[in-house]
Amino acid sequence: MSDKPTIAAIEGWYTMDADKPHLIGTSCNSCGTYYFPKLSTFCKNPSCEGEEFTEVQLSRTGKIWSYTDSQYKPPEPFIAADPYVPYTVAAVQLEKEKMIVLGQVVAGVGVDQLKVGDDVELVLETLYENDEANKIIWKWKPVA
Amino acid sequence: MSNEIAVIGVGMHPWGKWGKNFVEYGVKAARDALKDAGISWKDIDYISGAATMRCGYPGYVAGATFAQALGWQGAEVNTSYAACASGSQALAAAKAKILAGEAECALVVGADTTPKGFLAPAKGYRPDDPDWVRFHIGITNPTYFALYARRRMDVYGDTLADFAAVKVKNAKHGSTNPYARYKKCFTAEDVAASNMVANPLRLMDICATSDGGAAVIVCSAAFAKKIGKSDAVRVAAISTVTPTFAGEIIEMPDIATDSAVACDAVRFRAQLPIKAYEEAGIGPEDISLAEVYDLSTALEMDWYEDLQLCARGEAAQLVRNGDTTLGGRIPVNVSGGLACFGEAVPAQALAQICELTWQLRGQAGNRQVENAKVGITANQGLFGHGSSVILKK
Numbered sequence: 001m002s003d004k005p006t007i008a009a010i011e012g013w014y015t016m017d018a019d020k021p022h023l024i025g026t027s028c029n030s031c032g033t034y035y036f037p038k039l040s041t042f043c044k045n046p047s048c049e050g051e052e053f054t055e056v057q058l059s060r061t062g063k064i065w066s067y068t069d070s071q072y073k074p075p076e077p078f079i080a081a082d083p084y085v086p087y088t089v090a091a092v093q094l095e096k097e098k099m100i101v102l103g104q105v106v107a108g109v110g111v112d113q114l115k116v117g118d119d120v121e122l123v124l125e126t127l128y129e130n131d132e133a134n135k136i137i138w139k140w141k142p143v144a
Numbered sequence: 145m146s147n148e149i150a151v152i153g154v155g156m157h158p159w160g161k162w163g164k165n166f167v168e169y170g171v172k173a174a175r176d177a178l179k180d181a182g183i184s185w186k187d188i189d190y191i192s193g194a195a196t197m198r199c200g201y202p203g204y205v206a207g208a209t210f211a212q213a214l215g216w217q218g219a220e221v222n223t224s225y226a227a228c229a230s231g232s233q234a235l236a237a238a239k240a241k242i243l244a245g246e247a248e249c250a251l252v253v254g255a256d257t258t259p260k261g262f263l264a265p266a267k268g269y270r271p272d273d274p275d276w277v278r279f280h281i282g283i284t285n286p287t288y289f290a291l292y293a294r295r296r297m298d299v300y301g302d303t304l305a306d307f308a309a310v311k312v313k314n315a316k317h318g319s320t321n322p323y324a325r326y327k328k329c330f331t332a333e334d335v336a337a338s339n340m341v342a343n344p345l346r347l348m349d350i351c352a353t354s355d356g357g358a359a360v361i362v363c364s365a366a367f368a369k370k371i372g373k374s375d376a377v378r379v380a381a382i383s384t385v386t387p388t389f390a391g392e393i394i395e396m397p398d399i400a401t402d403s404a405v406a407c408d409a410v411r412f413r414a415q416l417p418i419k420a421y422e423e424a425g426i427g428p429e430d431i432s433l434a435e436v437y438d439l440s441t442a443l444e445m446d447w448y449e450d451l452q453l454c455a456r457g458e459a460a461q462l463v464r465n466g467d468t469t470l471g472g473r474i475p476v477n478v479s480g481g482l483a484c485f486g487e488a489v490p491a492q493a494l495a496q497i498c499e500l501t502w503q504l505r506g507q508a509g510n511r512q513v514e515n516a517k518v519g520i521t522a523n524q525g526l527f528g529h530g531s532s533v534i535l536k537k
């Protein structure tokens with residue numbers, strides 16, 4: 001694993017800063033609405049005619065809105081380890097952006113260790129490995 | 145009165161996993177509805193089909209497909225697609241045509257055949273498609289329903305026993321419904337023993353997909369009078385509103401909600417019945433029964449609140465009191481709901497109308513709600529589609 005290059009599983013959706021990663025979104029220059037994934041065409045606020053956007057790094061901390069897990073192996077394009085290991089998913093509320101963002105929770109944290117309202121931060125972790133690379137994704141990690 | 149149309153006939157094909165062509169289910173339902181109305185297929189001057197995306201070209205042009213299968217007779221035709229709300233949108237098209245005076249009597253019909261195996265997204269590396277991305281990172285369909293359920297538990301104190309009670313209630317309701325696919329009276333122990341899918345939801349908390357067909361005949365007040373059915377059930381409102389930005393709840397298949405920095409967050413599910421209540425000029429206190437889209441047990445409880453049958457956070461109290469059970473204050477899903485039917489997308493919203501019609505006519509047999517006067521439906525699906533329809537005596 002350590003010999004293989006570390007590559008973003010999805011290019012351009014988050015910074016590859018190992019210590020303090022951020023999700024990369026955009027914000028509308030006219031009304032300030034944030035978008036993740038990035039939007040750079042027409043603002044979706046019905047009262048806004050904005051067509052200019054600025055790329056922004058979203059808040060890397062938030063509070064859990066809700067959480068669950070996946071006891072069954074999902075279908076492709078999910079790439080599961082063999083044997084399959086269930087993982088936890090959280091929906092996290094970002095205060096400044098006033099939006100909820102989904103993501104896996106770091107490995108080893110189950111639903112019984114979480115509560116709505118808990119503080120979490122964004123980290124990078126392996127989504128899956130293949131022969132060429134260690135594919136990295138954003139995940140939510142409880143703040144101790 | 146002038147804004148109302150009459151429901152003079154309803155019919156269904158039983159839900160199941162029959163493996164036949166969807167057209168067969170739709171035509172069977174349509175013929176039953178015509179018989180129920182006491183009119184002939186040639187009396188229909190407008191046919192409005194709910195499209196199915198799973199059954200190839202005949203499904204995309206469902207209105208014409210059913211018209212041809214029933215025998216071309218020159219009626220005008222429409223096909224509507226609106227995910228789970230397709231049936232309601234097809235009904236809304238018929239209503240508009242009738243109220244405009246351009247049609248007298250319409251057949252609205254939807255049917256579906258479920259695909260074999262998983263509904264998997266297209267393969268390859270497609271990071272520009274958010275739906276591909278969410279599957280790639282492990283966000284499946286049950287994830288969303290489980291997130292809603294868990295939030296109810298942490299915020300309102302709902303329990304697994306409350307969710308199981310919804311399943312037990314609906315199973316009992318549907319156990320004598322001849323059109324339901326699952327007729328077993330499951331117990332709370334059965335639910336607890338079923339496999340966990342996405343905590344806190346178990347297999348038996350989540351609905352299946354089914355084959356099925358449903359049809360509704362609607363007409364002008366004048367036509368109803370002409371055939372001696374002046375006292376037929378009326379469509380008092382059809383709401384098919386789109387969401388309002390910024391959406392408050394994380395919706396399938398999104399990875400993030402809208403940002404609410406410039407606009408207030410709005411709950412789409414609650415908007416749907418608001419428009420219906422306004423259009424009908426009645427309120428939640430007037431409702432005798434409701435048929436709601438219980439894609440999961442916990443989601444049924446969300447609907448109680450979105451329909452304003454109780455205050456936000458109090459749905460579990462309704463379940464515990466037995467208020468939403470047949471015989472209770474406001475019975476919900478007396479048909480058995482999706483728990484007993486499984487979802488047949490283009491037919492489901494029309495099946496809800498069929499059930500309300502039987503209930504308001506007093507023809508629902510063992511599942512009859514006493515003194516039913518007004519019924520409401522609610523459903524929500526993909527792509528910002530949803531609907532809420534009010535029928536009254």
Ligand SMILES: [Zn+2]
Pocket residue numbers: 028029030031032033043044045048049050
């Ligand atoms: Zn804007």
